[in-house]
Amino acid sequence: MDATSTKTERRGRGGRERILVAAAALFAKQGINATGMEQVAEAAPVSKRTLYAHFPAKSDLVIAHLRDLAASGRTLESVLTREDLDPRERILRLFDLPSPDESPVRGCPFIDAAVEFPDPRSAIHTFAREQKLLMTQLVTELTAELGAAEPATLAEQLVTLADGAASRAMVLDQPDYGRHARAAAEILLDRAMTPTPQLPA
Template sequence: MGTTTAASTAATPQGRGRGGRERVLAAAARLFAVQGINATGMEQVAEEAPVSKRTLYAHFRTKADLVIAHLQDLASSGATLEAVLTREDIPPRERVLGLFDPAPADAAPAGAAPVRGCPFIDAAAEFPDPQDAVHAYARAQKLRMVELVTALVTELGCREPAALAEQLVTLADGAASRAMVLGEADYGRHARAAAEVLLAHALPDPA
């Protein structure tokens, strides 16, 4: 996820000019990661971008629209822990275990930035109403996560793949949450060890 400093964008005219949407998303990503979504106001995002408020609201009519676009941007950029599940360049088992490695957004050197954990869980916690559009989007992403894991463990031939997938994603989400709270990007190594045991017991017995 690229970042653009205020200094580098100062020469760009404010308005609905070229790159305004991208600058808003980059600014929102920085602010949301550091201080949370609810603590970040739309005016602050506009100042950080920098764009005029008119430009900001031309691209994002509401803060919920901005938050959902931010989450979509994270999902498409491969910056979330779920991204490894769709990689076709590594075997299915390693994709599943990749859930327990630091997410790309958290892989910076220690102290360089706050550990994000899972941005979908963070967003759902900040928008707790299940009917809220942000919460609904976060829920959809977590449901997709378990669907992807179910398909992978089915491909591996594991017994009871649906139940196993729920166990694995519960481990991954729990590890991501503890990584955020403790500020330890590699905390998932503990859950990975448990996941390896679950996978070993779920595989068919050798003939």
């Protein structure tokens, strides 16, 4: 790309979208705190003036990135609202991690963000917590639809398995690690759906 075309692209529309795409790639590759705003501007590519016009602070960019992820369908939680799957399959798809050619394996982006911004009062940590609570709410609704006697308790067990599997898959760089948690989730679901035998009076 020559200098003229670069300048044209910098002046072109879609700067905000390019910034978010660049930020997503950099955050996934090297982490949020290790990524500087100048790196994002260069990768977009946009001028620093354009970058700060859209995102006055780095925290604004991070929140926008997480919101974009939540709306994109690129997170584990997105499968929970798929109407083409029955409730049980939606839950079990939580344990399907990226295919082996998508390396290195990344964990849950909301957990990753909360780890990098550990203050529970920070806007980024707060947003991450809201997404994890939403995940639990969606799973609770699905387990209730399946007829579980204690849907909220079962949901907490299932999301704990899903988050744990995603984190271990990232640490071990094993994209198929979710199969272990899926097997445990199937046992939990089967037991929750099995009627408790009535004792004779």
